[in-house]
Amino acid sequence: MALLKRQKYKLVDILSKIYPTLEEVVRVIRDVRSKDIDIEGASSKRWNNIVEFIKDKDDFSSTLNAISFDLTQSKPESDKDRKNFEELKTEIYAQTPELLLNHLRDIINTRQCVLFLGPNAFKCIQRDRIVPFSDYLAGKFVAELNRMDIFCEPVAVNELSYLIDRYESREAASLADTKAFAAKWYREATPYIPFYEKLESLNFPVVINTNPEILFGRRANTERFVHLRYDKSNAQAQALPADYSGKTIVYNIYGSFDNEHSVLFTEKEAVAFTKGAYEKNPPILQEVRTQVMQSYGLFVGFDFHDWHLKILFDVLDLRNKPGNYSVYDGEIAEQHLEYYSRQFNMTFYTEDDLLMDL
Structure with a gap:
């Protein structure tokens, strides 16, 4: 890709500081020794050669993702070098749609991405x-x-x-x-299916559905999906089946029409949900929370207008995720763009067609 010189130099500076030894480089790029790269000498020279070699390769985004994952495991969220790397990575992806697509394909195919379905994702005719x-x-x-x-x-x-x-x-x-x-x-209602069909075909470990519908993952290949919901009337969280490994957990976090009384409709109910989620009464399923915290987030159909989203995202600890991406073809208020990009490392795209190319 056409990596700007400024970006290349900054990337080399950041990585040579985080991974100064060859042993540390091998930890995040395991096959670096097998590539035609001069990896001897000083750290800055080594990383310059590595970046120069990989920046035009198809697996460039995969390499950046591997570094992101390693940083989430080895450095706290407040670490300056980690923040600098994530900001630069977001800038690089934002300037190149093709690279963004490769990045999203990579994290979805490797089950490192959780899908969030917003209020505007479920559509009707x-x-x-x-x-x-x-x-x-x-x-x-x-x-x-x-x-x-x-x-x-x-x-x-x-x-x-x-x-x-x-x-x-x-x-x-x-x-x-x-x-x-x-x-x-x-x-x-007559649901509009094509959009869901595309998203259902992708390999998400968890789908957080803020809609009450009971459609996603229930029409075809149903054995791939496990369906659960947050229900504030229950004292305990719903339990996962023993054989859920490798499947997609569809979690209706505001309730579902499986039990219409679980669905949140009013402001009063939103307040009760917020209180219950914070106090873990009942708790959000721990396996869902763990997967969310360890994964990237792809947010589809959110205009970020609802005040209780901020609280939900805080409960789910989205600040500590590798990165979050929003795809929405409508208008998002400037104050929401600023807040979510700053607080939750959210990158915004306005083309729904991007999803159909995944």
């Missing part, structure tokens, strides 16, 4: 349009409010939590009615 399920459901609540002659602000017709609050303002309303209404329209 509505009157020849493809819309997020949350917008589809909001439309059903608006229609029901109109039928019952309950006023709602025209500017808030896509604000699901507000519409639910208006729906529950009627006499003798209950949260159970709300969840039954949502489950009814979920069952009658």
Whole structure:
């Protein structure tokens, strides 16, 4: 790739400082001795020769990923050299879509990447349009409010939590009615499949699904998937089956329509979820948390508008991950871009087509 001289020099400086001896180099690039590279002499000369050799190779991103993984195991998150390396790696990937694709393919194929499905990832077909399920459901609540002659602000017709609050303002309303209404329209929805089909074909160890749908991984090759959910009504976390190794764990973290009463819809429930997750009452499944902390994150369908995402990401310890990537074809507010890139090492891309090329 066309690595800028500035980037090359910085990369050499960082790596020669982190891995000054040949033994340390071999730890992260195990076959370095078998390559046609002069690895004798000073550390800076050695790393200059290595970078010059690998920068145009197909496995360049794999080498950077191996270094990232080694740093997560050997240096704390606060280490300056580790931070400098990760910032430079992100800059290199961001300037080259092809390199980013190779990077994502590599970490997915080696099961080093966890998929996060955001509110806009699950889509439905509505009157020849493809819309997020949350917008589809909001439309059903608006229609029901109109039928019952309950006023709602025209500017808030896509604000699901507000519409639910208006729906529950009627006499003798209950949260159970709300969840039954949502489950009814979920069952009658026509899901948009192609996007999920592509993501299901990839080799993620864990899928964190913030949607309540029970579609992902349930239509084909179902033996590859294990389905669990966070349910605040349970005292204990759901247990994994004994034979889950090598499978994809699909974890509906805000509940699922397997049990409509587990689904989070209201702000009050979001607060209760936050409290329960922090207090581990019930806990988020430990195997899921461990895999999330050790892996890269690929975030699909997030506009990062929901306040409780910050708390969820903090509970899952996303700050200590090798790196996070967001792919979203909508608009993300500038303050969210700044916050998530700074707090969670998030790199943002705006082309959904990128995912179809994985």
